[in-house]
Amino acid sequence: MDILDEVYKVLKSDPFIAAEVGNRIKYYEYPATGDITGPIIVLEEVGAEMPGDYADGQWLTEDYMVHIEVWVQGAGGRKKRDAIARQIRNIxxxxxxxxQVASMDPEWDKDTNTYRDARRYRGKAYREDFDAL
Structure with a gap:
């Protein structure tokens, strides 16, 4: 499974995220501070998937960790950043x-009035070849 594609799909399909972020969901592509035209979500994998949940000498699931950042610039940015980050957590x-297994302190760049939130999420999915085991 391509976990970033899966995360991208569920985020894009959410009406709130679609309205607030639109097409500004990126993989590994961080904006230059001060060069943001609307809220941006950045997705990254944190390491490769790991085998998990064993039975009868077989691993059954893949364990994933994903890093997700929300960047918002301008007036009302802090509240908008927080609302988007909460919705991502729910999704x-x-x-x-x-x-959610980790987060960094929310940041604010005074010079550019840019707000940033970064969180890490962990989960698992059954192997793609599970039915053939």
Whole structure:
């Protein structure tokens, strides 16, 4: 499974995220501070998937960790950043079963009035070849 594609799909399909972020969901592509035209979500994998959940000498699931950042610039940016980050947390849990396992302190760049939130989510999915085991 391409976990970033899965996360991208569930985020894009959410009406709130679609309205607030539109097509500004990127893989590994961080904006230059001060060069943001609307809220941006950046997705990254944190390491390769790991085998998990064993039975009868076989690993059954793949364990994933995903890093997701929200960048918002301008007036009202802090509240908008927080609302988007909360919605992402809800989507990750409700749609993928991924829980938030880490976060950094929310940031604000005074010079550019840019707000940033970064969180990590962890979850698992059955192997793609599970039915053939």
């Amino acid at each position: 990750m849990w409700e749609k993928l079963g991924f829980s």
